Amino acid sequence: MTVTLTPPLTAADTSSLAAGDRVLLEGTIYTARDAAHGRLVELIEGGGELPLDLEGQILYYTGPTPASPGRATGSAGPTTSMRMDRYTPAILSLGVRVLIGKGRRGGNVAEALRQHGAVYLAAVGGAGALLGGHIVEAEPVAYAELGPEAIYRLRVRSFPAIVAMDAHGGDVYRDGPARYRRP
Amino acid sequence: MRELPAEEVVELVSRLYLDANFNLPEDVIASLEAALAREQSPLGREVLEILLANAETASREHLPLCQDTGMAVFFAEMGSGLTLTGATLEEVVNLGVADARRRGPLRASVVADPCFERKNTKDNTPAVLHTDLVPGDGLRLTVLPKGGGSENMGRLAMLKPSDGLEGLIEFAVETVELGGANACPPIFLGVGVGGTMDRAATLAKRALLRPAGKGSCDQRLADLEARILDRVNGLGIGPAGLGGSETCLGVAIEDYPCHIASLPVAVNIQCNSARRASGTL
Numbered sequence: 001m002t003v004t005l006t007p008p009l010t011a012a013d014t015s016s017l018a019a020g021d022r023v024l025l026e027g028t029i030y031t032a033r034d035a036a037h038g039r040l041v042e043l044i045e046g047g048g049e050l051p052l053d054l055e056g057q058i059l060y061y062t063g064p065t066p067a068s069p070g071r072a073t074g075s076a077g078p079t080t081s082m083r084m085d086r087y088t089p090a091i092l093s094l095g096v097r098v099l100i101g102k103g104r105r106g107g108n109v110a111e112a113l114r115q116h117g118a119v120y121l122a123a124v125g126g127a128g129a130l131l132g133g134h135i136v137e138a139e140p141v142a143y144a145e146l147g148p149e150a151i152y153r154l155r156v157r158s159f160p161a162i163v164a165m166d167a168h169g170g171d172v173y174r175d176g177p178a179r180y181r182r183p
Numbered sequence: 184m185r186e187l188p189a190e191e192v193v194e195l196v197s198r199l200y201l202d203a204n205f206n207l208p209e210d211v212i213a214s215l216e217a218a219l220a221r222e223q224s225p226l227g228r229e230v231l232e233i234l235l236a237n238a239e240t241a242s243r244e245h246l247p248l249c250q251d252t253g254m255a256v257f258f259a260e261m262g263s264g265l266t267l268t269g270a271t272l273e274e275v276v277n278l279g280v281a282d283a284r285r286r287g288p289l290r291a292s293v294v295a296d297p298c299f300e301r302k303n304t305k306d307n308t309p310a311v312l313h314t315d316l317v318p319g320d321g322l323r324l325t326v327l328p329k330g331g332g333s334e335n336m337g338r339l340a341m342l343k344p345s346d347g348l349e350g351l352i353e354f355a356v357e358t359v360e361l362g363g364a365n366a367c368p369p370i371f372l373g374v375g376v377g378g379t380m381d382r383a384a385t386l387a388k389r390a391l392l393r394p395a396g397k398g399s400c401d402q403r404l405a406d407l408e409a410r411i412l413d414r415v416n417g418l419g420i421g422p423a424g425l426g427g428s429e430t431c432l433g434v435a436i437e438d439y440p441c442h443i444a445s446l447p448v449a450v451n452i453q454c455n456s457a458r459r460a461s462g463t464l
Contacts (some may be wrong), residue, residue: 176426
């Protein structure tokens with residue numbers, strides 16, 4: 001089943017998704033990877049003012065290459081999500097509904113997704129040239145000095161992903177490999 | 184003594200770095216195509232089709248195959264009868280990497296002062312350069328742009344000689360079990376055995392330069408590679424880690440003599456975007 005998600009999203013929009021569902025994203029999403037997560041969570045824990053409102057929004061773990069002529073960005077595939085695990089419960093507490101990255105999650109991510117009715121989507125790692133083509137606008141909105149690690153606001157068109165972890169304990173990274181594992 | 188102007192080497196370095204980032208080697212494409220024919224999971228086949236389409240798009244549109252355009256790892260074989268004029272080899276490699284970053288444009292993925300400030304160097308330098316002095320007066324350069332996601336999943340163990348082949352195989356399989364799903368599978372494994380800690384790690388990286396699926400010339404090592412490959416593909420991790428039969432497309436082992444007390448083993452994981460390029464001057 002393929003579902004189109006256009007933020008802002010409510011917990012009802014995302015908690016109905018199931019691991020394995022195909023998703024197409026439309027509209028605005030935000031990038032954030034290692035350094036931006038560190039800064040955001042420092043602000044959350046210190047009670048500081050955040051540089052943007054993430055309620056109902058989608059966060060994409062990526063650091064695109066600079067734009068080539070005629071494009072909004074260059075390549076823009078997902079980076080490894082597990083590096084963001086320790087920050088994820090705090091990020092989800094802001095009302096972020098969707099996370100996009102690649103690879104298995106650990107820590108308290110599954111529990112935090114359940115608690116907030118949020119989902120973790122997998123995009124195909126290594127497909128940056130194709131995925132970048134779904135981005136039609138890109139603009140840094142915070143921490144521009146971090147270069148590729150800045151937070152960018154992206155406008156995407158039919159950005160493809162798959163629900164890797166849903167809000168009810170479903171996990172494709174656990175169940176998919178189990179199906180093909182040889183005894 | 185042959186003299187080679189630094190600018191010529193800068194140009195070669197830049198060209199190789201761009202070529203590696205835009206064009207997936209043909210042997211890697213063939214290896215992905217073969218995996219597509221074997222893959223049992225429909226979702227896995229879909230992922231492999233996406234990766235092949237990505238390679239075609241990157242090459243056609245001169246786009247980086249992956250947004251992680253890597254830390255630049257260079258292997259240089261420099262003839263002892265060759266002198267560079269105007270700069271050292273390390274300097275020209277860094278100039279070439281910075282030039283490629285600008286021209287690509289590629290991503291600046293390197294931070295200085297890793298313990299404290301982690302400040303982006305903005306030009307993707309410095310590179311990691313391995314230099315061998317060889318007979319003759321030529322220069323051969325090979326670049327391996329190495330992404331952080333797969334590099335982070337590598338491991339090194341100082342095994343005991345009594346751990347033997349079983350210990351070595353277990354360590355390699357465990358490395359993939361722990362990190363393979365995060366390293367953009369289907370992956371390639373470079374395994375370095377012997378030497379010292381540092382030598383094992385370098386051998387593992389060097390092993391990744393071997394064409395996809397080509398076995399060691401030493402039949403015993405080739406058999407060991409096949410055993411590890413079979414075990415790793417039994418893990419079921421599959422393309423993109425979403426499950427499937429094709430987790431790893433090649434294991435390459437390079438070895439070196441070691442101390443009587445040691446059995447160092449390094450496992451370096453390369454992602455599906457197994458980029459590399461070589462050139463000579």
